[in-house]
Amino acid sequence: MVVGLKTLFAEDGVRHVDYTFTPDEALLAGCSPIHVTGKLQGKSSIVYMTLTAAFTLSLLCDRCMTSYKEAHSVPVEHVLVTSLNREDNDELILVESQEIDLDELVMSDLLLTLPMKHLCREDCKGLCAQCGKNLNEGDCGCKKKPVDPRLEALRKLLD
């Protein structure tokens, strides 16, 4: 959604945001529609953005390959200005066109925030390397003896 900021930059006021958009599957696979709420507050020619993006991701656990859902709520907070005249401006977003594409801004913040690693739970036990059973569901009974690399090499030779 593109929001015009002309009024907010010109006069103090608040614009409430409450909308939903569907992210591009290529950017973020398995994502539900993203619900964006919050406000844009204009004050002395500066617009303070305090938004929250809420959504659910359908993921596959890296360890046990089980699909699971993960709810996220990510703050999207920025300070928008029409010109940069301060030296310390890392936090500021320059808006020259008097409008801003919220979808784009929300997506770039989300992609920076989301973890690269996907685990269905912190202590996921993964799959048994021998029988493939999901060890979160219980022990499979396979004997887990530590593999001696020398014996392993010998066994490969004998095979």
Ligand SMILES: [Zn+2]
């Ligand atoms: Zn898992």
Ligand SMILES: [Zn+2]
């Ligand atoms: Zn097993």
